[in-house]
Amino acid sequence: xxxxxxxxxxxxxxxxxxxxxxxxxxxxxxxxxxxxxxxxxxxxxxxxxxxxxxxxxxxxxxxxxxxxxxxxxxxxxxxxxxxxxxxxxxxxxxxxxxxxxxxxxxxxxxxxxxxxxxxxxxxxxxxxxxxxxxxxxxxxx
Numbered sequence: 001x002x003x004x005x006x007x008x009x010x011x012x013x014x015x016x017x018x019x020x021x022x023x024x025x026x027x028x029x030x031x032x033x034x035x036x037x038x039x040x041x042x043x044x045x046x047x048x049x050x051x052x053x054x055x056x057x058x059x060x061x062x063x064x065x066x067x068x069x070x071x072x073x074x075x076x077x078x079x080x081x082x083x084x085x086x087x088x089x090x091x092x093x094x095x096x097x098x099x100x101x102x103x104x105x106x107x108x109x110x111x112x113x114x115x116x117x118x119x120x121x122x123x124x125x126x127x128x129x130x131x132x133x134x135x136x137x138x139x140x141x
Contacts, residue, residue, distance in 0.1 A: 003062060003082040004101060010060055012103030013086035017056070021097045021105045022090050024048035025055075051090045059087040061127050063100075070100040087123070096120055 030044035065081045083101030089111070090096075096116075098107040109116035 003084065006060065006084060009084040009099075009101060010058070010086060013060075013088055013097075013099040014053070014056065014058065016099065016103035016105065017088040017090075017097045018051055018053065021108060022051050022088070022095055023093050025051055025090075025092050051092065055090055055092050057089040057091070059089075059124065060084055063127060065100075070106075072100065072104065072106060085123075085127070087120070098123070 026046055026048055028041065028044040029047040030039075030041045034041075034044060061084065062082060063085050065083060068079055068081045070081065070083050085101075086099045088097045088099070091111075094111040096109040096111055097105055098109070100106045109120055111117055111120070
């Protein structure tokens, strides 16, 4: 099996993160009309919006998997399978989404949780067997 083109994998992962997988960003919506009415900016109502491309950090690297199921589990062939891992992070809402080979969410991490931060650090330091590491870490915690 051949590895997908990197731009295809990246486009699918970023699109999924922005439009589906990352949580909406909450902000106070204050307008010029509110200013004219004398409304204090601190009293402005809250609104939600989707993350934007410029708010994302992306790390992408190739990996070799021992199954065609990649990191998703389930039934897969026992063939060595290359695929790109894409980590999409949004610092505004403190989340990271991880994709393996496509735009299907593999893992979502809350970057305010120490355990998830350690998992992300491990994935980025050991860009090969992070699935086993997360499983081992969750059994010992």
